[in-house]
Amino acid sequence: MTQERVHSHDVTQAAHDVLLERGVKISDIAEIVFEMQGPYNEKLKMEECIESVEKVLLKREMQHAILVAVELDRLAEQKKLSEPLQTLVETDEGLFGVDETIALGASLGYGSIAVTTFGHLDKNKIGIIEKLDTKRGGGIHTFLDDMVASIAANASSRLAHRLRDIEENLPKNERRIIEDE
Amino acid sequence: MTQERVHSHDVTQAAHDVLLERGVKISDIAEIVFEMQGPYNEKLKMEECIESVEKVLLKREMQHAILVAVELDRLAEQKKLSEPLQTLVETDEGLFGVDETIALGASLGYGSIAVTTFGHLDKNKIGIIEKLDTKRGGGIHTFLDDMVASIAANASSRLAHRLRDIEENLPKNERRIIEDE
Amino acid sequence: MTQERVHSHDVTQAAHDVLLERGVKISDIAEIVFEMQGPYNEKLKMEECIESVEKVLLKREMQHAILVAVELDRLAEQKKLSEPLQTLVETDEGLFGVDETIALGASLGYGSIAVTTFGHLDKNKIGIIEKLDTKRGGGIHTFLDDMVASIAANASSRLAHRLRDIEENLPKNERRIIEDE
Amino acid sequence: MTQERVHSHDVTQAAHDVLLERGVKISDIAEIVFEMQGPYNEKLKMEECIESVEKVLLKREMQHAILVAVELDRLAEQKKLSEPLQTLVETDEGLFGVDETIALGASLGYGSIAVTTFGHLDKNKIGIIEKLDTKRGGGIHTFLDDMVASIAANASSRLAHRLRDIEENLPKNERRIIEDE
Numbered sequence: 259m260t261q262e263r264v265h266s267h268d269v270t271q272a273a274h275d276v277l278l279e280r281g282v283k284i285s286d287i288a289e290i291v292f293e294m295q296g297p298y299n300e301k302l303k304m305e306e307c308i309e310s311v312e313k314v315l316l317k318r319e320m321q322h323a324i325l326v327a328v329e330l331d332r333l334a335e336q337k338k339l340s341e342p343l344q345t346l347v348e349t350d351e352g353l354f355g356v357d358e359t360i361a362l363g364a365s366l367g368y369g370s371i372a373v374t375t376f377g378h379l380d381k382n383k384i385g386i387i388e389k390l391d392t393k394r395g396g397g398i399h400t401f402l403d404d405m406v407a408s409i410a411a412n413a414s415s416r417l418a419h420r421l422r423d424i425e426e427n428l429p430k431n432e433r434r435i436i437e438d439e
Numbered sequence: 440m441t442q443e444r445v446h447s448h449d450v451t452q453a454a455h456d457v458l459l460e461r462g463v464k465i466s467d468i469a470e471i472v473f474e475m476q477g478p479y480n481e482k483l484k485m486e487e488c489i490e491s492v493e494k495v496l497l498k499r500e501m502q503h504a505i506l507v508a509v510e511l512d513r514l515a516e517q518k519k520l521s522e523p524l525q526t527l528v529e530t531d532e533g534l535f536g537v538d539e540t541i542a543l544g545a546s547l548g549y550g551s552i553a554v555t556t557f558g559h560l561d562k563n564k565i566g567i568i569e570k571l572d573t574k575r576g577g578g579i580h581t582f583l584d585d586m587v588a589s590i591a592a593n594a595s596s597r598l599a600h601r602l603r604d605i606e607e608n609l610p611k612n613e614r615r616i617i618e619d620e
Numbered sequence: 621m622t623q624e625r626v627h628s629h630d631v632t633q634a635a636h637d638v639l640l641e642r643g644v645k646i647s648d649i650a651e652i653v654f655e656m657q658g659p660y661n662e663k664l665k666m667e668e669c670i671e672s673v674e675k676v677l678l679k680r681e682m683q684h685a686i687l688v689a690v691e692l693d694r695l696a697e698q699k700k701l702s703e704p705l706q707t708l709v710e711t712d713e714g715l716f717g718v719d720e721t722i723a724l725g726a727s728l729g730y731g732s733i734a735v736t737t738f739g740h741l742d743k744n745k746i747g748i749i750e751k752l753d754t755k756r757g758g759g760i761h762t763f764l765d766d767m768v769a770s771i772a773a774n775a776s777s778r779l780a781h782r783l784r785d786i787e788e789n790l791p792k793n794e795r796r797i798i799e800d801e
Numbered sequence: 802m803t804q805e806r807v808h809s810h811d812v813t814q815a816a817h818d819v820l821l822e823r824g825v826k827i828s829d830i831a832e833i834v835f836e837m838q839g840p841y842n843e844k845l846k847m848e849e850c851i852e853s854v855e856k857v858l859l860k861r862e863m864q865h866a867i868l869v870a871v872e873l874d875r876l877a878e879q880k881k882l883s884e885p886l887q888t889l890v891e892t893d894e895g896l897f898g899v900d901e902t903i904a905l906g907a908s909l910g911y912g913s914i915a916v917t918t919f920g921h922l923d924k925n926k927i928g929i930i931e932k933l934d935t936k937r938g939g940g941i942h943t944f945l946d947d948m949v950a951s952i953a954a955n956a957s958s959r960l961a962h963r964l965r966d967i968e969e970n971l972p973k974n975e976r977r978i979i980e981d982e
Contacts, residue, residue: 714914714961715912715914715961715962715965717912717913717914719913720913720916720917721913724913724916731896731898732898732900732901732902732905733895733896733898735901735905735920736901736919736920736923736924737920737924738917738920739916739917739918739919739920739921739923739924740920740921740923740924740925742917742920742921743917743918743920743921744921780895780896781896784896
């Protein structure tokens with residue numbers, strides 16, 4: 259194939275752009291993270307939550323999942339999906355689970371805390387997730403609300419692991435390795 | 440191999456036996472299912488929840504997961520695991536996630552409702568799960584509390600799919616196929 | 621919501637239709653199943669493989685995944701996806717994994733044999749999967765080839781479990797329950 | 802709980818120790834990685850494969866999974882598991898899938914390449930995996946062979962992502978972030 263490959267920078271940028279275009283700010287997601295992890299770490303600061311969300315958004319798997327999720331939501335808004343998929347997505351049909359599959363797939367990389375936090379957020383709809391889910395403003399966010407739950411869950415799990423590294427006084431280079439590898 | 444294969448009946452029986460031995464009755468799990476699905480189905484009866492739990496317990500993957508989970512809990516109670524695994528399991532260490540991995544693996548078979556319900560139950564500890572988690576009575580249930588969440592989540596998802604079949608007036612034979620296949 | 625819900629029959633029909641439209645016959649998938657399970661069961665007949673594929677295609681989660689997969693392939697063919705997603709899908713970019721995520725999600729319901737068979741098929745491209753992957757004829761099948769691997773993997777795992785039921789001489793009603801629940 | 806928490810260093814050390822005790826050297830796993838990734842990268846060196854395996858072994862989720870896997874194998878060798886679990890593990894019963902569940906759970910963190918490579922390795926048993934699987938020497942490695950497939954799959958996926966970072970000439974600090982976060 260002679261077609262040029264997409265550069266990582268462009269994918270990263272696109273993932274950030276589509277989140278903003280769909281009304282999701284990094285601080286919205288960080289607020290969920292703060293609510294999830296605050297009870298386990300009384301010194302937790304919002305900046306750490308924001309940084310954790312930003313790190314999660316650097317993962318290729320996460321970026322790809324966001325692009326697919328937003329694309330399907332947008333196409334559904336524009337009534338451009340074929341039936342019966344159009345109706346399934348438009349109505350956020352209760353037994354339709356591809357949205358959760360894509361989001362869960364992007365959460366499996368951050369360990370069991372991410373998976374259970376994802377399930378909790380997906381069921382209890384906190385903060386921006388609730389706003390997306392109830393479609394205030396008329397948009398369709400069938401896929402995006404699950405992705406936001408996934409990003410928040412991953413950023414939460416990441417902080418839990420990082421907190422342990424700090425508690426154990428691991429030297430920074432080692433901490434980094436244990437944390438990020 | 441000359442060794443005889445274990446018959447399905449024996450595995451089924453063993454899975455039921457160990458649950459009871461560890462203090463988990465089918466009705467305990469059914470109560471969680473009732474609490475989860477009641478809000479979506481006002482006519483839901485406890486008998487249906489009990490039947491759904493029993494069906495879930497017939498799955499080979501579920502039975503195998505239960506046997507492994509209870510075995511590891513029992514060995515930890517008897518201090519028979521090697522260190523550092525003994526301490527990790529005994530203290531239900533927060534970043535130890537093999538218990539959730541085994542339980543989630545047994546939930547993935549029932550679709551996205553099962554997965555999100557599992558996450559919710561695992562985080563919010565309802566009914567018998569809370570009793571197991573807080574170790575009233577001194578036992579170790581690091582693996583079993585997650586398995587109970589998994590069984591309850593599956594039975595809940597199964598009921599949600601079954602309700603749809605009934606709402607759609609599918610003839611019984613077809614309903615059965617769609618439900619169970 | 622006043623919009624009518626889509627009936628299961630329509631989703632089932634649509635999933636079958638789109639497979640055929642994209643050039644995938646049930647017998648094509650059954651051939652892969654035969655190749656996978658034949659070595660474990662010398663009496664295996666093609667009809668059993670076909671029946672197993674048909675049963676797998678009755679699952680809601682599978683049908684939904686097929687509809688999403690084919691939709692994304694079709695939109696990519698028509699150049700209707702936004703960039704950079706259009707290029708990622710069109711070129712079947714090696715590190716893009718949402719296609720595998722959706723397909724794997726639909727395979728997790730059939731146990732570990734399904735998951736390892738899916739991985740094997742996805743890597744070794746057998747039969748119709750290879751034809752789809754190499755895009756003979758110019759179409760884009762980035763998502764569909766993985767879905768076909770998923771269907772074939774599930775039908776294979778289902779046959780392995782069914783064979784055991786028969787070997788154990790379980791009475792038909794019980795066999796059914798153990799097999800399908 | 803007054804009991805002391807296990808330090809990360811001890812878990813890391815234990816995971817390395819049990820692999821060696823069970824006859825699995827890092828270079829054995831690196832050889833599988835080389836075989837998997839060599840075809841995609843003609844300049845690939847064994848040292849890179851070894852380094853990649855070592856990085857994968859620093860992950861907490863991976864270390865915990867290894868400890869559980871080896872513990873169950875050892876207990877089965879010593880005939881210390883309860884029946885029918887003892888027989889299921891001892892005979893590596895074909896429909897028993899908890900071994901794959903634990904190993905797959907540890908692979909989901911490295912993206913779709915890890916998952917399909919895991920399935921491929923689990924089915925096609927390459928190198929040390931084949932030696933473990935055929936139990937030359939009389940040991941039981943029902944769980945460990947799957948874990949080795951998981952480690953090798955993760956190290957392979959990690960190299961594929963890293964190669965892309967290098968091809969794109971990302972500056973080292975950014976490469977690191979994109980690679981490891």
